[in-house]
Amino acid sequence: MLDIPYEKNRGESCALSCYTMTARYFFSESTFEQIAEISDWKQGYAVWGFKFWLWIMDKGIKITEYDLIDLLSWSENGIEGLKNSISKKEYNFIVEHTYNIDSYSDDIKKVLTHPNFTFKKQRPNWEDLVSAFNDGAVCEVVLDSVTLDKKENDFSLHRIVVLDITNKYIIFHDPRTKKSMPKRKEKIELFKKAWLEKLQGPELCIYQK
Numbered sequence: 328m329l330d331i332p333y334e335k336n337r338g339e340s341c342a343l344s345c346y347t348m349t350a351r352y353f354f355s356e357s358t359f360e361q362i363a364e365i366s367d368w369k370q371g372y373a374v375w376g377f378k379f380w381l382w383i384m385d386k387g388i389k390i391t392e393y394d395l396i397d398l399l400s401w402s403e404n405g406i407e408g409l410k411n412s413i414s415k416k417e418y419n420f421i422v423e424h425t426y427n428i429d430s431y432s433d434d435i436k437k438v439l440t441h442p443n444f445t446f447k448k449q450r451p452n453w454e455d456l457v458s459a460f461n462d463g464a465v466c467e468v469v470l471d472s473v474t475l476d477k478k479e480n481d482f483s484l485h486r487i488v489v490l491d492i493t494n495k496y497i498i499f500h501d502p503r504t505k506k507s508m509p510k511r512k513e514k515i516e517l518f519k520k521a522w523l524e525k526l527q528g529p530e531l532c533i534y535q536k
Contacts, residue, residue: 328490328491329352329465329489329490329491330352330362330412330464330489331342331348331349331352331490331500331505332348332351332352332355332443333348333500333509333510334347334348334351334359334500334502334505335502335503335509336502336503337359338370338371338372339371339372339373339424340368340372340373340374340488341373341374341485341486341487341503342374342375342376343359343362343363343366343368343373343374344359344486344502345467345486345487345488345500345502346362346366346374346376346379346423346479347359347362347363348488348500349383349465349467349534350362350379350383350490353386353388353534353536354386355466360370362379365378365382365470366378366379366467367380369426369427371532372424372425372426373421373424373425373484374425375425375431376532377422377431377435377437377438378434378435380438380441380444381434381438381441383534384438384441384443384444387443387536388443388534388535388536389444389534389535389536390443390444390445390531390532390533390534391444391446391447391528391532391533391535392444392445392446392447392531392532393447393449393450393451393455393529393530393531393532393533394414394447394448394528394530395448395449395450395527395528395532396409396412396413396448396528396530397409397411397412397448398435398438398439398446398448399439400412401431401432401435402424402432402433402435402439403432403435403491404419405429405432406422406428406429409421409428412528413527413528417484417526417527417528419484419486420456420483420484424484426468431496435459450523450528450529451523451529451530451531452523453519453523456468456489456492456531457492459531459533460489460492461536462535463535464533464534464535465471465488465489465533466488466489466531466532466533466534467486467487467488467489467531467532467534468486468487468489468499468522468529468530468531468532469485469486469522469526469529469530469532470484470485470487470518470521470522470525470526470529471483471484471485471521471522471525471526472484472485472503472521474517474520474525475509475513475517475518475521479516484526485501485503485518487499487500487501487502487511488500490510492515493513495515496512496513496514496515497512497515497518498510498511498512499511499513500518517536
C-alpha cells in the first residue's frame with residue numbers, strides 16, 4: 328500500500344485535495360495552501376491540473392495522462408475544443424464548476440510540449456491502472472461519485488488517489504470521506520462501474536519519478 332498523506336476536500340475541490348496528496352507523497356513539505364496558490368484556485372470551484380502538472384513536472388516528476396478530452400483542440404480552439412470531445416452532461420458539469428474555464432489554453436499548450444508529459448488520447452482500462460500501480464506510480468482516477476456511492480439520480484465528477492489493489496478490492500483516498508479513517512475500500516466491480524462504465528471519458532493520471 329502506498330503511504331500517501333491524506334488531504335480532505337476543501338471548498339468543493341476534490342481535485343485540489345488529490346493534487347496536494349500527490350505533491351506531499353513526492354515532496355513532503357508541500358501544503359494544501361501552496362498547491363492551491365500554484366493552481367490559482369478559487370474558493371468553491373473545482374480546478375484543473377494543468378498549472379499543478381507544470382509545477383510538479385518541472386521538479387522532475389513524469390506524468391502520463393489517459394483522457395478522451397482533446398487537449399490539443401482545447402489549447403487551439405478554447406472551450407469549443409473541450410465541448411466537442413466530451414458528453415453534454417460532463418461538459419455542463421465542468422462549465423458549472425470551473426472558474427474562468429476559458430483561461431486554460433496557454434497552460435495546456437505548455438503541458439503538451441513539456442518533456443515529462445505523455446498524453447494518451449484514449450480510454451484507460453483496468454489493466455492500465457494495475458500496471459502503473461504495480462510499477463510504484465501514484466494514480467489519480469476521475470470517476471462518477473454518485474455511482475460509487477450507489478446512487479443513480481445525479482452525476483458528479485470526482486477525483487481519488489489509489490493506495491492499494493487486491494484481488495477483490497481497491498483501496499483509495501477519497502477527499503470527501505466522512506469516516507474517521509480516510510482510506511476507503513470498495514469492491515473492484517463497483518469501482519469499475521463508477522470509473523469505466525458510467526463516464527464517456529474516464530480519466531487516469533499517472534505520476535512517476
